[in-house]
Amino acid sequence: MAKITYRQALNQAMAEEMERDSSVFLIGEEVAEYQGAFKVSQGLLQRFGAKRVVDTPISEAAFSGLAVGAALYGLRPIVEFMNWSFSFVAFDQLINNVGSLRFMSGGQFDLPMVFRGPSGGGTQIGATHSHCPESWFAGVPALTVVSPAFPEDAKGLLKSSIRSNNPVFFFEGEWLYGLEGEVPDAEFLTPIGEARICREGADLTIVSAGYSTHTALSAAEALSASGKEADLIDLRTIKPYDFDRIAQSVQKTNRLLIVEENKPFAGWGAQIAYDVQRRLFDWLDAPILRVTGLDIPQPYNGKLEAQVLPNVERILAAAHQLLA
Amino acid sequence: MVADDPGVAVAEPNAPASSLSPEIQIGLYRQMVRIRRFEEKSAQAFMRAAIKGFCHLYIGQEAVAVGALSALEPRDAVITAYRDHGVALARGTSARACMAELLGKQTGCSQGMGGSMHLFDREHHFYGGHAIVGSHTAVAAGLAFAQQYENTGGITLCLLGEGAVNQGVFSETLNLVSLWKLPIVFVIENNDYAMGTSVSRSSAGLPLVNRASAFDLAGRVANGMEVEEVRAKVAEAVSLARTEHLPTLLEVNTYRYRGHSMSDPDTYRTKQEIEEHKKNDPILRYRQKLEEREILSDALAKQIDAEARAEVQDALTFAEQSPEPDLALAFSLPFSPEDQIDPIPRPRYSDI
Structure with a gap:
């Protein structure tokens, strides 16, 4: 067991899954050259290159929709929202496309994708940046909503989410990123749906x-x-x-x-x-x-x-x- | 060449429009007739309430889907908006699977879960039928992103109505595809009306192809009533996408004869305007052209028409006789089975 932060746990989860599966890629604002707005993706650009760690313009609707298309085609995108409050400009993509396309196509297409980032308040950034939209997304039948509190679960659940063949909405927290905890050294997965x-x-x-x-x-x-x-x-x-x-x-x-x-x-x-x-x-x-x-x-x-x-x-x- | 499936014209790589083989020309004509007859049959089925919900007909616009898709290879991806029947048919989805979907049947291409606006056909790389205006343009960019990521050599053709160009996500998407040099061709099917709002009342900076220049895309225009012109312009754009990774925005000017949907009383334009456009009918024009070239005889034209009528009647009969999907099927569709992790419990919160 090693003591690492929640942030490092997420970073390890993404690195391990990107190592394991070349169809996994990370896309979002400042995830590559800036090394992540909250440094969750630190080092991933250097390790996996710009093809798989993709900086975007400030265009949540377009890059969320782009990730949907990539997933329909068979890739496994991890989409980082700098803050879940920013996901609302992509709400159509998240609800109508991520939430419906598998069903509406009669099950022909899968959406193996993860949307992740911090949600919640406590950092004095005002009403537009402090939303907890977990319940809003949980109201959509096809969506899975994950919200780990500890580094071990952050790692094990993110790995499970990336490996899931279904879209997972993954909620982190600015206050959680610096939290330390014991995380097993050997590879492990935390099952989705277990408290x-x-x-x-x-x-x-x-x-x-x-x-x-x-x-x-x-x-x-x-x-x-x-x-x-x-x-x-x-x-x-x-x-x-x-x-x-x-x-x-x-x-x-x-x-x-x-x-x-x-x-x-x-x-x-x-x-x-x-x-x-x-x-x-x-x-x-x-x-x-x-x-x-x-x-x-x-x-x-x-x-x-x-x-x-x-x-x-x-x-x-x-x-x-x-x-x- | 014409593919085995009689309805599907597949690209003969690098064949200039002027030297299309007689088989290809007949294939293009046949495909347009097939779509016209399918849509007329759909309208009849809608009028007697066999088709419910919305039903947006492609009549008048056949040359766009047929010309554009004939320039593609099977490995390419196709995605469109809600006026999708003609696109699905041109891509190779059977008339039976399309009609059954319009009737909401289990044998439909989306198993009755999508309906008229949401036709999908994975086998033919047809990524739908999308009904939130503009939304699918970003999804299209993702298909092209994946083609580039996987280095498949395929390109993505995204059709959209001219009403979609004023959605923010479309501008965002043009920016991304240009920035990342994605192999994609956007075809704006400009039929003059976004529901009842004319282009001039909705869009600044006409013509719409001007939107390409802001993002440094190749901008092109085609007459959407001329199937060979559409094919040639799309072929050029496909070549740019495939070999140069340069995205194109192609504005194709066309016209729909019917209302926006079957429920549209069509009060925003005159009958005279519609009749004027019908003089430019893409099927009629192409038939005359093929007759002048002595490729299409009256007998063959009649035969093609009869075959198309028989095919769509067969499709309707098939659809009517097909079973309705049940709730058990519906509940089996939202989630994909897991194969890399243990199954996730999926309780039905509506069960009490």
């Missing part, structure tokens, strides 16, 4: 994903200090999410708290809450609660943004309400 148990406890189940997992972990530690222990489930994959692992925990704790950074209306937590109440109604001792981003556009002001994001204080308040 990770971050800590165990019998009083309460907390489900989270991406950077919010770390906030939830801090809250669970604080809760422990007050004598209550939470199961913390890091989804890793938002769609398809690991219902069975959640069910197993809820049948033990009978209480469910969902922590998600996106805005509340129809966020992914709402789907989980629906499924759990529908299938585990008799196991619940309290209403399911969700701690989400507050229902306003992201403010620039740092103190306000800290309140808008799911934070330890709000998670603890919700936990106490559930346990009361």
Whole structure:
């Protein structure tokens, strides 16, 4: 095991898969000569050349669509969005083409592609740069949505995503890139659709994903200090999410708290809450609660943004309400 | 040469238009007649509600698809917008598979999931039928990117309506293909109207071919009522793409006789305007030309017409007798089976 950053984990995943399969290439803004806006692609240009590490103009719609065409033809593009908030100018490509073409062609064409980049707030860059669109894309039937919280999962899931024959939307985080963690030295794949148990406890189940997992972990530690222990489930994959692992925990704790950074209306937590109440109604001792981003556009002001994001204080308040 | 499939004219490399063999000329004529008869049959089927949704006919524009696609090789890729029946037929998709798709049947080329606007045929390198205006131009660039990446020697032909040129993604795409010297030919099928909005009301800087110069593409113009001219201009552009990796923007001026779709009452132009254009009918003109060249006899013309009518009637009968797709088929299509990783669970969130 080596201790590396989340950023290095992603970099290793791409390098290993590009080494393994010549049809894999990386395309996006500043991925090559600049070495990545967040240095995730550092060194890849030098190693694989400009044919396979492709700098683009600021043209998300065109390069996303170009990647769709390349995938239809049989290549395996990795498309980097400098920020998922910038993907919206390519929304047509992502929804109508990535989301429909396999189905609409009667299954004739596959789209083995990964769209990846950071999402979420916390860096004071304002409402247009702080979106969490995971749930929006999860609403499209053919899309797979992955959001790892730890370096090991970032590497193992990105490798699985690149090898998947289906389009995977892969959500990273600016706050996550510098996070360090142990990652196995030998090659490994993390299965898409399986959650990770971050800590165990019998009083309460907390489900989270991406950077919010770390906030939830801090809250669970604080809760422990007050004598209550939470199961913390890091989804890793938002769609398809690991219902069975959640069910197993809820049948033990009978209480469910969902922590998600996106805005509340129809966020992914709402789907989980629906499924759990529908299938585990008799196991619940309290209403399911969700701690989400507050229902306003992201403010620039740092103190306000800290309140808008799911934070330890709000998670603890919700936990106490559930346990009361 | 004319390919084995009677409907498909395949390029004879480097054959100048002036020296097309009689077989090729007859092939071009036959292909246009086939598309015309197919579209007339589609219109009838739509009128009696066998075809639902949208149905955009190609009548009047046959020389564009037929001329352009006849300049291609089988390894080349073809992609177009939603007025795609004629393009699919010219590429080699059977009339049966096209008609069955229009009727939403399982035997359709997209298994009834795409419909009129979304015909696909992987076997013939036909990458669709795309119905969001302009969207497919970027996808086309990706096909050309992949051809260059894999060094296949193939090129991509992307047809688009003139209404698509004002979508931002098209300008972005022209920039990319020029910057990266992708082997691609864009054919603007300028039929004067984007639905009901004429070119002059929608587009600055006419003629549209001017858009090529901003991005340093080769810009060309062709008369879309002359099948041999379309073929020659596309052949030149294909050669530039294949050998020089230079993309071309070719504006082909054509005209559609029917409304934008079958639901269009056609109130934005006069009957007289339509009748004027019909005097330039691409099939009629080509027939006269072939008769003057003594390549096409009246008997052969009648035979070609009869064969086309029989083929499209057969296609309609086949489509009508074909089964509807079921939900089990539909649910099997969104995801490709995995072969490099373990299967991903795919719960149906609509199941309760």
